[in-house]
Amino acid sequence: MRNRHVFILLLAAGLILGGCSRSSGVTNTPSEEALDSPSSQNGEPPLTFGIIYPMVNDTYEMITENAEAVAKKNNVELLVQAPDEANLEQQVRIMEMMIKRGVDGIAIAPADSLALTSVINKAVSRGIPVVCFESDSPASSREAFIGADNRATGATIGQTVERLLGGKGMILVESGMSRMLGTQERLRGLEDYLAEHSEIDVLEIRHNDGSEDIAALQLEQMISAHPHFSALVSLDFVSSSSSVLVWKAKGLTRYNIALGLTPSLKQAMDNGQITRVISQNEQNWGEDIINTLLLRAKGIAVAKWINTEITIIGE
Numbered sequence: 630m631r632n633r634h635v636f637i638l639l640l641a642a643g644l645i646l647g648g649c650s651r652s653s654g655v656t657n658t659p660s661e662e663a664l665d666s667p668s669s670q671n672g673e674p675p676l677t678f679g680i681i682y683p684m685v686n687d688t689y690e691m692i693t694e695n696a697e698a699v700a701k702k703n704n705v706e707l708l709v710q711a712p713d714e715a716n717l718e719q720q721v722r723i724m725e726m727m728i729k730r731g732v733d734g735i736a737i738a739p740a741d742s743l744a745l746t747s748v749i750n751k752a753v754s755r756g757i758p759v760v761c762f763e764s765d766s767p768a769s770s771r772e773a774f775i776g777a778d779n780r781a782t783g784a785t786i787g788q789t790v791e792r793l794l795g796g797k798g799m800i801l802v803e804s805g806m807s808r809m810l811g812t813q814e815r816l817r818g819l820e821d822y823l824a825e826h827s828e829i830d831v832l833e834i835r836h837n838d839g840s841e842d843i844a845a846l847q848l849e850q851m852i853s854a855h856p857h858f859s860a861l862v863s864l865d866f867v868s869s870s871s872s873v874l875v876w877k878a879k880g881l882t883r884y885n886i887a888l889g890l891t892p893s894l895k896q897a898m899d900n901g902q903i904t905r906v907i908s909q910n911e912q913n914w915g916e917d918i919i920n921t922l923l924l925r926a927k928g929i930a931v932a933k934w935i936n937t938e939i940t941i942i943g944e
Contacts, residue, residue, distance in 0.1 A: 675706045676733040678922050681723050682711035683740040684839045687891045688866040688911055695915030703923060708732060715806050715839025717741045724748045728755055734922035738763040742810040758925035762914050764811030772925050775917045775935045777909035779811040783818020785939050786886060786907050790860055791827040793884050798859030799830045801851045803844060805865025807836040815864045832858055837867055844871035860884035869894060876902040890942055898943055906942040913937060
């Protein structure tokens with residue numbers, strides 16, 4: 630967590646639009662030199678792709694590292710930005726800034742799929758290809774969605790809980806942004822699976838809206854209100870990382886099912902704070918983002934859905 634605290638402190642200093650990040654060194658915005666200077670051996674100027682996250686999180690840092698490695702090999706400069714905490718208005722302003730800069734492609738994990746439709750369409754109308762990842766914006770003109778089936782992911786989480794509890798028990802559910810389509814779909818998939826295939830009771834569902842502080846507080850409140858719960862289910866990256874801190878602080882040994890595998894969650898699994906991780910293979914999203922935008926920048930058609938599949942870790 631020390632590295633993450635350093636990342637956030639750097640990120641918080643003097644950020645435009647409330648916050649923006651870039652791995653391999655954190656900066657407010659990429660310099661004009663970085664955006665304009667050619668880097669390829671054949672003398673062609675680099676393409677510039679923007680990546681917009683809903684907030685700062687370890688999972689997104691991992692995606693950025695993967696994207697940067699692929700971008701470096703393909704003469705691509707990255708403009709990577711995110712609000713400190715989930716903020717729809719800041720995502721819209723970041724999109725507008727990237728459109729104004731005339732970037733060659735944008736990838737976004739939309740905090741609110743419907744609310745971002747118009748600005749996504751504006752980018753596409755200006756000739757800037759846009760792809761969504763993690764959560765889709767199907768009503769927009771986006772070129773592709775990169776990620777797993779979120780409703781199936783929720784069902785997989787439900788199946789994992791059902792197996793751990795033998796079909797009976799009581800669970801707590803911590804979720805993320807209530808207006809994010811992917812989060813809604815995962816919750817629906819979980820609830821539908823449990824209702825059809827188990828006798829498991831969902832004691833309480835909370836939404837943290839992308840805030841780690843709120844997530845930790847909500848977890849503590851739910852645990853105090855329902856001390857006999859059997860398992861916790863986290864349906865977003867923020868809930869998953871926050872649950873580790875709560876499990877450590879309280880010394881809990883209940884089942885804890887998380888979403889998204891990062892090095893810190895892998896360590897938490899080894900330490901017994903996480904029981905299972907349901908991954909959408911987020912470690913590959915950065916590569917998929919760069920490769921998809923490269924194809925569109927060259928005028929090559931891409932699939933509407935790049936399915937990254939679902940993996941259960943810890944079984």
